[in-house]
Amino acid sequence: MAEHISKQFDMELETIRTRVLQMGGLVEQQILSAVDALLAGDIEKLDKVIAEDALVNAMEVTIDDDCLHIIARRQPAASDLRIVFTVIKVITDLERIGDEAKKIARMGKTIYQSERYQMPRFREIEKMAEVALGMLRRALDAFARLDTSAALELAEADQELDEDFAAELRQLITFMMEDPRTISMSIDTLFISKAIERIGDHATNISEYVVYLVKGKDIRHTTLETKKRETLG
Amino acid sequence: MAEHISKQFDMELETIRTRVLQMGGLVEQQILSAVDALLAGDIEKLDKVIAEDALVNAMEVTIDDDCLHIIARRQPAASDLRIVFTVIKVITDLERIGDEAKKIARMGKTIYQSERYQMPRFREIEKMAEVALGMLRRALDAFARLDTSAALELAEADQELDEDFAAELRQLITFMMEDPRTISMSIDTLFISKAIERIGDHATNISEYVVYLVKGKDIRHTTLETKKRETLG
Numbered sequence: 305m306a307e308h309i310s311k312q313f314d315m316e317l318e319t320i321r322t323r324v325l326q327m328g329g330l331v332e333q334q335i336l337s338a339v340d341a342l343l344a345g346d347i348e349k350l351d352k353v354i355a356e357d358a359l360v361n362a363m364e365v366t367i368d369d370d371c372l373h374i375i376a377r378r379q380p381a382a383s384d385l386r387i388v389f390t391v392i393k394v395i396t397d398l399e400r401i402g403d404e405a406k407k408i409a410r411m412g413k414t415i416y417q418s419e420r421y422q423m424p425r426f427r428e429i430e431k432m433a434e435v436a437l438g439m440l441r442r443a444l445d446a447f448a449r450l451d452t453s454a455a456l457e458l459a460e461a462d463q464e465l466d467e468d469f470a471a472e473l474r475q476l477i478t479f480m481m482e483d484p485r486t487i488s489m490s491i492d493t494l495f496i497s498k499a500i501e502r503i504g505d506h507a508t509n510i511s512e513y514v515v516y517l518v519k520g521k522d523i524r525h526t527t528l529e530t531k532k533r534e535t536l537g
Numbered sequence: 538m539a540e541h542i543s544k545q546f547d548m549e550l551e552t553i554r555t556r557v558l559q560m561g562g563l564v565e566q567q568i569l570s571a572v573d574a575l576l577a578g579d580i581e582k583l584d585k586v587i588a589e590d591a592l593v594n595a596m597e598v599t600i601d602d603d604c605l606h607i608i609a610r611r612q613p614a615a616s617d618l619r620i621v622f623t624v625i626k627v628i629t630d631l632e633r634i635g636d637e638a639k640k641i642a643r644m645g646k647t648i649y650q651s652e653r654y655q656m657p658r659f660r661e662i663e664k665m666a667e668v669a670l671g672m673l674r675r676a677l678d679a680f681a682r683l684d685t686s687a688a689l690e691l692a693e694a695d696q697e698l699d700e701d702f703a704a705e706l707r708q709l710i711t712f713m714m715e716d717p718r719t720i721s722m723s724i725d726t727l728f729i730s731k732a733i734e735r736i737g738d739h740a741t742n743i744s745e746y747v748v749y750l751v752k753g754k755d756i757r758h759t760t761l762e763t764k765k766r767e768t769l770g
Contacts, residue, residue, distance in 0.1 A: 361758035369755070372622055379612040389605055392622070396629055477720055484714045491710065491727070522602070525594035 313378050317387055320370055321448075324391055324398070327363040328444040331398050332437065334360065334405035335503060339433040342412040342496070343426055350416075353409035360402035364395050390517040394447060397506040397513075401440065404499040404506075411492045411499070424489055425479075428472045432500045435465050439507035446514045452535045455511040455523060458504075459531050465504040472497045546611050550620055553603055554681075557624055557631070560596040561677040564631050565670065567593065567638035568736065572666040575645040575729070576659055583649075586642035593635035597628050623750040627680060630739040630746075634673065637732040637739075644725045644732070657722055658712075661705045665733045668698050672740035679747045685768045688744040688756060691737075692764050698737040705730045 334353055341349035371388045374380070380388060415424050439461050446454030476490045512524050515535055523534050567586055574582035604621045607613070613621060648657050672694050679687030709723045748756050748768055756767045 358758065365755050365757060368622075372618060375608060376615055376618055382609055385605060385609055389601075389625070392625060393629070396626070473724070477724065480713065480720050481717045484717050487710055487713050487720075491706070491724075494724070522598050524598060525591070 313374075313380075313384070316374055316378070317384065320367065320374065320391055321387070323363070323367050323370070324394055325444060325448055327360065327367065327395060327398050328440070328447070330356075330360055330363065331401045331405065332440055332444070334402055335408070335433065335437055335440070338405045338408040338412065339430070339437075342408060342415075343430060345412075345416050347413060347416060350409040350412045354406055354413075357402050357406040360399060364399040367395050368392060386517055386520065390447075390513045393513045394510050397509045401503050401506045404503050407499045408496050411496045415489055415492045418488060420489060422483075422486065422489075424493060426493070428468070428475065429493065429497055429500065432465060432468050432472070432497055435461065435468065436500045436503040436507070439465070439504050440510075443507040443510040443514075446511050450514065450518050452515045452518050455508075455515045455535050456528070456531050458508045458511040459528055462504045462508045463528075465501055469497055469501040546607075546613075546617070549607055549611070550617060553600065553607065553624055554620070556596070556600050556603070557627060558677060558681055560593065560600065560628060560631050561673070561680070563589075563593055563596065564634045564638065565673055565677070567635055568641070568666065568670055568673070571638045571641040571645070572663065572670075575641060575648075576663060578645075578649050580646060580649060583642040583645045587639055587646075590635050590639040593632060597632040600628050601625060619750055619753065623680075623746045626746045627743050630742045634736050634739045637736050640732045641729050644729045648722055648725045651721060653722060655716075655719065655722075657726060659726070661701070661708065662726065662730055662733065665698060665701050665705070665730055668694065668701065669733045669736040669740070672698070672737050673743075676740040676743040676747075679744050683747065683751050685748045685751050688741075688748045688768045689761075689764050691741045691744040692761055695737045695741045698734055702730055702734040 334356060337349060338353045340346070341353065371392050375385070375388055378384070439458055442454050442458060442461075445451065473494060476494050480487045480490045509524070512531075515521060515523050515531075519534065521534050523531050526534075567589060570582060571586045573579070574586065604625050608618070608621055611617070672691055675687050675691060675694075678684065706727060709727050713720045713723045742757070745757050745764075748754060748764075752767065754767050756764050759767075
């Protein structure tokens with residue numbers, strides 16, 4: 305009987321983990337669609353991204369609810385409780401990545417629907433989005449496979465993404481100074497690259513929660529050196 | 538005996554609630570210091586804000602840990618569990634408000650340490666910061682007094698703050714077009730007003746978690762109409 309209950313409990317935890325990965329897949333798709341539509345100037349697709357953010361939000365609320373039910377009914381002990389806690393934290397970041405995808409789509413609409421003096425330049429945005437998407441995939445994969453090594457990789461990738469953002473900012477300032485008519489569009493582009501940079505931050509957070517889940521050590525807000533020691537040790 | 542345990546449990550929950558309010562007070566102080574130092578051009582004070590963000594982060598980690606311990610040891614039922622869940626969510630937003638204070642301080646340093654062609658103009662920033670701080674105070678007060686009416690007020694205040702941000706953006710674009718030498722500084726100012734606008738978002742989130750805590754209804758991601766029905770009903 306005890307074994308039966310325990311198996312059912314494991315199944316419930318597994319279901320929640322699967323839902324987190326489904327939510328992650330949806331969020332990944334949202335970023336991909338937002339960036340593709342931005343590059344293609346596809347307003348209809350941008351509208352779809354904006355509308356479908358509601359699905360991401362609904363998934364967060366549902367999974368939070370499942371987590372609370374599982375705690376109330378099962379009263380999990382330390383390690384199982386850590387799974388549930390990690391899920392609650394991870395989906396907060398996933399929901400906010402969804403918000404960033406929506407922001408990218410909204411800014412894209414603003415750019416394509418305003419009077420323009422030249423075509424927008426999204427080469428750097430495309431490159432940054434690839435990095436951020438790669439980071440999100442790595443973070444979700446780490447969550448699925450309880451892989452703590454992702455946290456260090458992602459902390460390093462996140463620094464690169466921050467540098468890419470700083471470079472993009474400098475370049476946009478140069479464009480604006482050369483031709484003030486590009487200012488509005490450059491600012492919209494700047495917010496898009498900021499949104500992508502934020503996706504990297506959230507992916508890094510997720511990978512740090514995985515370390516907490518596996519090792520019980522909270523490496524949020526620590527230096528790269530500490531992360532190295534805690535994840536590889 | 539049961540009563541004794543229950544009293545101790547109530548005390549533990551009360552301690553956690555007090556710590557959340559202390560964390561809220563620290564975060565409030567961080568925003569206040571960042572904005573004051575920004576207006577005064579006080580680099581030393583800006584540095585202090587940046588350094589003390591570590592205290593905010595440490596409080597988040599400690600309170601999360603306390604929440605997990607309380608769940609593991611006390612196995613709280615529905616309503617007490619909701620308190621703990623709300624705390625876990627609220628402090629995530631408080632920590633991110635702390636990040637925004639740090640960003641304001643960093644941008645302030647950038648502005649004062651770069652070559653400038655004119656004095657920075659922070660009149661709008663000052664006004665927006667007052668609104669955002671008022672929202673944070675209202676949210677913390679709502680958490681302390683379990684007051685659900687804040688959620689609706691804050692959703693409305695948040696819309697105003699979004700409009701203030703949009704107005705500030707338009708004004709900065711005008712400055713930049715009139716005098717491209719102000720572009721760098723205007724962009725830094727833009728990021729500061731964006732940070733303040735985000736503080737309003739987080740304060741609104743906190744007030745929505747209070748509704749969940751009191752009414753058990755999740756009003757995140759709903760329209761103003763629904764929030765009105767759920768908080769006043």
